[in-house]
Amino acid sequence: MCGIIGIASNKSVVSNIIQSLKKLEYRGYDSAGIATIVDGNIDEKKCTGRVDNLEKILFKSPSKGSLGIGHVRWATHGAPSKENAHPHSSEDVSVVHNGIIENSNELKKILEEKGYKFKSQTDTEVITFLLTDFLKEFDLVDTINKTLKTLNGSFALGILFKKYNNIVVGARRGSPLAVGYGPEENYLGSDSYALKSMTNKITYLDDGDVCILTNDKVDFYNSENKKINKKTLTLSDDKHTVEKGDYKDFMTKEICEQNLTVKTCIKEYVDQLRKDINLYNFPIKPKDINKIILIGCGTAYHSCAMAKYWFEELTDIPIEIDIASEFRYRRIKLNKKNLYVFVSQSGETADTFAALDLCKKNKVKTCSIVNVVESSIARSSDFVLPIHAGPEIGVASTKAFTGQMLVLYILAIKISEVRKEISILDYEKKINDLKNLPDLIKKTLNYCQNNTPLIAKDFMKAKGAMFLGRGLSFPIALEGALKLKELSYLHAEGYPAGEMKHGPLALIEEGLPVVILAPKDRYFEKTISNMQEVIARGGKVILITNEVNKIVSENVRFTLEIPKTNEHLTPFLMTIPLQLLAYHVASLKNCDIDKPRNLAKSVTVE
Ligand code: AGP
16 A cells, blocks of 8 residues: 655655665555655656656656655555656645545635645645645644644645755654654654665654654654654564565565464464463453454454354354454444454554554453554554564565464463363463474475466466365465455455355356365365365366375365364465465466555555
């Protein structure tokens, strides 16, 4: 989704802005732009498509300036076009914006009546003209303040003023924004990742905060316009994890390193010597938990769907799962005895954050399971369980899904043990089994890397695909279908195999690829009969199982054999062939693996 960068320096900022915009490319975008102050005037350059195009424009017609803002835009209001790309500038002001201004139509009318001529279809341009208008009467701080008060909706802003030609201004409501401190220059960024190549000293803005950056200081104001001091954090050095290395793309790297991220995560939570799980300062006594509600979007929601099975098998606690965009608007009775768990890789997903915010306002207990520990969701929840997966750059979530599942599983085992709902023997056995998970994942990776490319060919002519599973394999089927959709743009459905007869069986026709997830568990025989029903109707079955024998494999087009392990850990292994399958189908179709069309890594607007 959109990304912001701003730099106040005493040397040229153009190349650093371009490099930082490149770092933000992973978020998904369709146009880019930059504005600097050159000889006292605003100089704006924009383009559709990649930052490379912007670089080409700058090569032909270089920009200068020691003060600048840059943006990558993911279209919400108005098509992806040069006119709609940010910055949006008037003679006096230039603005880059992440988020959505909900009252932009009303404001546009008022501003048009005042004579302002809009060049774009965006909601952002109203901010430019509001600032321009207030500036005629008020000083800098009042201009910003009055503008922000007029806006409804969510935003992170980067602003340049012609009149105040030594400052970059930032403001936040709803959408994340960070300030970074460098040698004789200061930075503004929509996430710390964009700033990391320049600094590891960061301050996160809270909702309502405004910051004014010069090259040698940063002033912060809160929503009441009071000057405030804010904490500076030092970011951890994870340079090695944000480079592609020898991998073709980030997604391959992220799939292939899952054995290592799982190992790290297990080390963080599991004490193999004492055979125990460390969960210090958990915000609610497990014994007092009435109900657990697991909330997330997309892949994160699928990890919640997975965890429901584990929690229900391991504990007596009622579990609900919810999609954040639904949860936030339903008339839900929030209960102080419940635990609300928010799952998010980025920790910045607008809907998940809004759902958490609703819980915070109702003073119920919250816990977040995130990858980015400095994120808004992590900072706002009562308790944070990091997944320790390291930066995930590919838009399609892979290692973060595995990490989210792992932390949820570890949480389920621990809660079950504290509530004495599993025996000590069983608890210790589960901890012991976890020790083997990284190696099992590695083994599965090696095997599937060799076998999935051939299977992917079968999807080339298909007009869709289905993913079927029962029990613990059903959420994995959902995730497999999502991966195929987002990477290869093929229509895919994830379904509980037992539901097929209630409608979806009508979709099965000669040659339709159907991925059947059938590990040897208590659903095995039933899943296999569902598979036969698919075969009987001409479906081209790809069977993923840990119980290969001739009878079940008859008439199956491909069988992938994953290693045997305890039933609760099998979903981790089932996930891998699905990730690789989606990857290889997308590769054969020449899709942009790390940046699928229309998608963004962190969905910061609703
Ligand atoms: C997954 O591959 C997706 N691109 C998407 O569904 C993602 O999981 C979702 O947007 C939630 O993101 P989050 O984990 O950062 O909150």
